[in-house]
Amino acid sequence: MNTARHRTALLTAAGTALVLSLTACQSGTGTRSEPNAGATVAATVAAASPVADAQKADGAGAGGSGSSGSVSSPGKGPAGGAGVSGSTGSAGKQATASTPACTSGDLSVTAAKQDGPPYTHIVLTARNTSRHSCRLLGFPHIQFLESHKQDVPAVAKSKPASPVVLTAGAPAYAAVKLSDGGVDEDNEPVSAFSVTLENDDTVISVAAPGSDGIAVDPAKALTGYWTPELRNGADDF
Template identity: 70%
Template sequence: MNTALHRSTLALAGTALALSLTACQSGTGTETSGAAKPEATVASAPVAATSAVDKTAGTAGSGDSASGSTGASGSKGSGAAGATGGKATASTPACAAADVRITAALQDGPPYTHIVLTAKNTTRHSCRLAGFPRVQFLESHKQDVPAVAKSKPATPVVLAAGAPAYALVKLSDGGVDEDNEPVTAFQVMLEGDATVITVTAPGTDGIAVDPAKALTGYWTYELRNGADDF
């Protein structure tokens, strides 16, 4: 009886061992299945990397656009700077009579001894305003009013579209004993252009001019103390 029981115990132990081995083999299969998961993770990594590259490319594109805007801003900045004048080049044409509008205004006074001529570029392109205005006040004095050399600017005057230039013109010394003559309109010519521009004299009754005292300054971007003191 004890011998039979002992054999039964051994048989059961053998069965348990077999089951245990089977279970271990099954566990090995589970580990293999689990090992497939990292492979899936590795496969998805290039997709994420591609997305990152695309995003970076998009950022680079935005940077390029920003750079273009800066360039546009720079261009704008050049038009603004150009409005106050610029550097003359061989391709900059001379201002013709048809390119500018010339007006006159009283300066200082009374007595009014000077007027200021303004030449405004009315075109859509830059032009070079050379020299000084050729002014003739009276029909009885056909010669041009003499220019004052010290008023000549250091560089040529270049007018951007819509920009002005100025020239100071002396009418007289303001004395009552001068041989003044009334002028309601006078003539101006630009250097290199024989076209006569008629300018209306400022003031209700025009201006009083002494031909012997009249002088003109050169065209300049702004009236300068000292250089235009004549």
Template identity: 70%
Template sequence: MNLLRHRSLLLATAGTALALTLTACQSDDRTGSAPAATASATGNPAGGGQADTSGATGSTGPAHSTASKGSTDRTAGDGSTGSTGEQASATTRVCTAQDVTVSAATQGGAPYTHIVLTAKNTSGHSCRLAGAPHIQFLESHKQDVPAVAKSKPAAPVVLTAGAPAYAVVRLSDGGVDEDNEPVSAFSVILEGDSTVIAVTAPGSAGIAVDPAKALTGYWTPELRNGADEF
């Protein structure tokens, strides 16, 4: 009887130890599986379950927003409009006579009352063409041709390498009673530079200029209806 009771006690003790061992193993399995699931959701959100989707979205959301903001900032910085573009234009160095070539062509038909000056950037780098051309047609008239305020562009004119800018110049009213004088060449000075540029007048016979009626527009990237008509 004592032997049977002793054997039963041993079996009960062994059973309790086995149960404790199995419980510990199950606990270890659950603890080890949790980090594996988290790593999977973080590394590959698309393959995670619904329970992990909100966590993956939350982690990628701020990163996506940061990337979008950075892209917007770069676009604004590189654009030609807005405050950043204006600051970049203001810091671009002013074009000099060594940076551009200036030529003249008649505008419209006879009698030729207007010409168009073209300043082309031949320097290989960007420069800013400021103000209006300082023009003197005749040695007997040392005053610069007056500039028309309404033709002034809203933003600085920045010429990239090879780009042109234009200025419309009125020579006369085209009247037969005007005091016109023949001009075969004339001088142009750029704003911010004292170098005199000699420009050949268009046409084999040159141009007829009335110094009292002559006007010039500002440099612009293109010819605009209205602002460049005077």
């Protein structure tokens, strides 16, 4: 009996020690603690989450550059496409404003018949013969006849949206209406005529195209603005 009781006491003591040991391991108060399985899963999910990546990026941006602009949407912030484009546009305007106006000494002006209808038009070409860029202002001031000293009126519809800047060797054009093309018009023959620029009163003598010159009705004549592209006179007047 005494032997049986002794064995029972020993087993009870051993079981109690085993329970306390397991309890200590689970609570982390023992000499060895296992990592929490739930915390490990949560950390793994957070590491694989795009939101976590974005938060890490935000944190890096705030710590490294002091600005969140590096993660702003393209085109909306200072680092976006619109901001870069706006800076370029502003620089372009400054360069245009600093470009000198073309003078008669910078240009050669010639006239040619318009290729195709309406056959009542000619085209003036002003080519930059200088070694620098210049702005060609407004429209050509034309006088066809000595008997008509007033300039040919300009057509507002033909005015370009932006300044015409000619690099060295580049041309600009102006369509010019001579008449309405009627047989009963009061046309007069013209073999040469004068052109002046908007900012320069120097007279440029221009030879009329064709061996017989051109026929002009001073009451119907019109001119377009200088444009960087060759335009059909019927598009504007």
